[in-house]
Amino acid sequence: MTEAFPVDIGPQYEGDVIRKADLYVEFGGPKAKSKFELVTLNSPAEVEHGRIEVIGPDIFELEEGGSYPLAILIDVAGERLEKETEPVIERRIHMYTNYIQGLYHMNQREDAWVRLSKDAYKMGLKSLRDFGKILIFLYTSELSVIERVAITFITDEKRVQELLPHALEVYHARDERLKGLREEDVDQFYGCVLCQSFAPTHACIITPERLSLCGAINWFDGRAAYQLDPEGPIFEVPKGELLDPVKGEYSGANQVIAERSLGQYNRVYLHSAFEHPHTSCGCFQSICFYIPEVDGFGVVHRDFAGKTPIGASFSTMAGNTGGGRQAEGSLGMALEYMRSPKFLRADGGLYRVMWMPKEIKERYRDVIPENLYDKIATEENATNTDELVEFVDKVGHPWLRGEVELP
Amino acid sequence: MTTAIAIAGKGGVGKTIIAALLIDLLSQKGIVLAVDADPSANLNLALGLPLEGTVGGVREEMVKDIQKQSLPTGVPMQDILQGRIRATLVESDKVDLLTMGRPEGPGCYCAANHMLRLSIGRLTRNYDYVVIDCEAGMEHISRQTAGDIDVLLTISDPTVRGITAAAAMKELIQELRTKVGGVYLMINRVKGGPPREIKEAADGLGLHLIATILEDPNLADLEVKGIPLIQLPPDSPLQLGVREIADKLKL
Numbered sequence: 001m002t003e004a005f006p007v008d009i010g011p012q013y014e015g016d017v018i019r020k021a022d023l024y025v026e027f028g029g030p031k032a033k034s035k036f037e038l039v040t041l042n043s044p045a046e047v048e049h050g051r052i053e054v055i056g057p058d059i060f061e062l063e064e065g066g067s068y069p070l071a072i073l074i075d076v077a078g079e080r081l082e083k084e085t086e087p088v089i090e091r092r093i094h095m096y097t098n099y100i101q102g103l104y105h106m107n108q109r110e111d112a113w114v115r116l117s118k119d120a121y122k123m124g125l126k127s128l129r130d131f132g133k134i135l136i137f138l139y140t141s142e143l144s145v146i147e148r149v150a151i152t153f154i155t156d157e158k159r160v161q162e163l164l165p166h167a168l169e170v171y172h173a174r175d176e177r178l179k180g181l182r183e184e185d186v187d188q189f190y191g192c193v194l195c196q197s198f199a200p201t202h203a204c205i206i207t208p209e210r211l212s213l214c215g216a217i218n219w220f221d222g223r224a225a226y227q228l229d230p231e232g233p234i235f236e237v238p239k240g241e242l243l244d245p246v247k248g249e250y251s252g253a254n255q256v257i258a259e260r261s262l263g264q265y266n267r268v269y270l271h272s273a274f275e276h277p278h279t280s281c282g283c284f285q286s287i288c289f290y291i292p293e294v295d296g297f298g299v300v301h302r303d304f305a306g307k308t309p310i311g312a313s314f315s316t317m318a319g320n321t322g323g324g325r326q327a328e329g330s331l332g333m334a335l336e337y338m339r340s341p342k343f344l345r346a347d348g349g350l351y352r353v354m355w356m357p358k359e360i361k362e363r364y365r366d367v368i369p370e371n372l373y374d375k376i377a378t379e380e381n382a383t384n385t386d387e388l389v390e391f392v393d394k395v396g397h398p399w400l401r402g403e404v405e406l407p
Numbered sequence: 408m409t410t411a412i413a414i415a416g417k418g419g420v421g422k423t424i425i426a427a428l429l430i431d432l433l434s435q436k437g438i439v440l441a442v443d444a445d446p447s448a449n450l451n452l453a454l455g456l457p458l459e460g461t462v463g464g465v466r467e468e469m470v471k472d473i474q475k476q477s478l479p480t481g482v483p484m485q486d487i488l489q490g491r492i493r494a495t496l497v498e499s500d501k502v503d504l505l506t507m508g509r510p511e512g513p514g515c516y517c518a519a520n521h522m523l524r525l526s527i528g529r530l531t532r533n534y535d536y537v538v539i540d541c542e543a544g545m546e547h548i549s550r551q552t553a554g555d556i557d558v559l560l561t562i563s564d565p566t567v568r569g570i571t572a573a574a575a576m577k578e579l580i581q582e583l584r585t586k587v588g589g590v591y592l593m594i595n596r597v598k599g600g601p602p603r604e605i606k607e608a609a610d611g612l613g614l615h616l617i618a619t620i621l622e623d624p625n626l627a628d629l630e631v632k633g634i635p636l637i638q639l640p641p642d643s644p645l646q647l648g649v650r651e652i653a654d655k656l657k658l
């Protein structure tokens with residue numbers, strides 16, 4: 001039932017770019033100072049279904065060719081909706097706008113960018129109200145959980161600016177909440193074999209608490225990439241049965257490793273550097289390496305050119321770590337993995353770390369417990385194992401004092 | 408349908424001017440995406456367009472933002488990258504320009520390049536023509552960040568060294584996974600006809616010579632004055648040569 005709208009609607013328009021030469025007006029984007037889009041879940045009583053409001057000049061009142069401020073505020077209600085779904089519903093603005101012939105949407109949140117083509121304007125899309133009507137139509141017909149939708153468009157720069165701080169607060173709060181996502185909260189992990197051209201037995205297992213070794217793909221990216229291209233190098237990994245909650249062994253991950261490593265390995269511990277550690281590709285951001293003299297770990301990142309206390313540099317160690325092997329006591333990893341609550345949980349986590357370059361120690365100051373921070377050596381404290389033993393003895397590293405209990 | 412043309416050759420053979428003239432010519436027939444994939448080429452200057460940022464810059468910025476954890480959660484990185492690439496696109500009436508910028512630094516670019524491939528692929532299908540000015544190593548072709556190629560036009564000056572470089576590029580591209588339609592050779596800056604030795608060398612290396620262009624007397628003046636090179640007079644040897652190629656290849 002799209003006859004009521006001035007332009008056509010459908011997924012065939014997704015990916016159509018509106019070039020500057022074909023542009024009637026644009027909202028947001030790099031040239032507009034104030035813009036954002038925000039979806040808010042409200043109680044049904046607060047959402048007057050179908051209400052569309054335009055505050056500030058509408059499309060037909062604007063000069064052709066210009067870039068204008070815009071806030072898109074969408075209020076939704078539905079019995080089965082949860083606060084956590086707000087970002088998902090908000091992301092649909094991107095998808096649905098691109099379904100509309102002659103409209104084009106880029107970016108998200110406070111970077112939102114909408115273009116309207118000259119052709120669409122000629123066809124009669126001259127008011128944001130029409131845009132709103134189509135969005136409401138798409139929201140209610142595509143997502144049955146949404147029972148009520150109301151949309152407010154604001155093109156008045158001052159009003160957009162006044163509301164922006166609130167939107168930024170909401171985005172921030174969402175990010176914090178999503179960062180808290182655990183392996184227990186999801187049914188699927190994602191796998192990535194982008195690096196198999198030089199590490200044929202390697203597959204990254206990406207969980208909400210363990211991102212890809214290169215640091216570039218987190219669980220959300222994995223999910224998005226899989227949805228975009230289900231046949232691509234990033235695929236779904238059913239979690240399966242939790243076989244070992246401490247080491248992070250899942251039957252689903254084991255099965256994937258067996259398939260993707262071409263039978264080389266059939267078990268993987270996601271949160272231990274021993275026995276069946278995660279395989280390493282070649283492009284991990286850092287290496288976590290076991291130092292027998294102190295029974296602890298060192299962490300070294302790619303940009304550190306010097307030698308670690310065990311006498312080897314990153315590049316030397318990378319040769320022994322990577323290539324798709326499970327190398328016990330030598331783990332390629334994303335630096336951000338250190339932020340994970342499950343970081344090498346089976347081995348003692350951050351409390352087992354004895355050495356890291358100063359730059360990394362400073363960068364991760366906020367995740368290293370206060371009583372541990374001064375007890376981790378850097379290249380300034382130790383350049384060989386003798387110096388490292390002396391340092392951790394002197395400062396009384398909690399692992400060596402037996403103060404750390406393994407789970 | 409988008410026709411993708413890559414132009415490659417060793418430095419100093421007039422590759423960028425030929426790319427610019429071809430872009431200008433094709434823009435009379437359709438919408439062109441110009442891709443500057445040579446960090447030392449300055450295709451934007453030849454086309455008389457400003458420079459607003461580079462894909463390489465976007466890639467580095469993404470890597471930094473990932474480390475700082477400053478990217479919004481819940482929005483796919485692919486979409487963020489796509490938006491940022493879109494913002495570096497210089498838009499003019501019939502030609503849009505995408506500048507690839509500096510090559511990768513150390514570190515892992517597998518994921519970044521994979522995302523780039525998808526983003527650039529989605530962008531290019533909106534154009535009638537994509538013309539890529541490649542650096543000699545053809546990094547973006549080899550990494551497939553620039554997608555598949557219908558025509559590879561190698562440019563050489565009338566030297567055996569230039570011809571050998573062109574042949575090496577042909578060989579390189581055939582070893583890659585990138586699909587390539589036809590590979591052609593164009594010899595620039597000849598005085599009179601192409602020297603027999605050069606023709607023989609091209610034949611011997613299996614290169615299909617499609618055109619030769621005379622040394623262009625009008626070029627130096629534009630270069631000195633800093634005028635965009637696409638403003639060469641229409642009867643300039645370079646303009647004539649580019650038109651000849653477009654006709655022969657039915658572009």
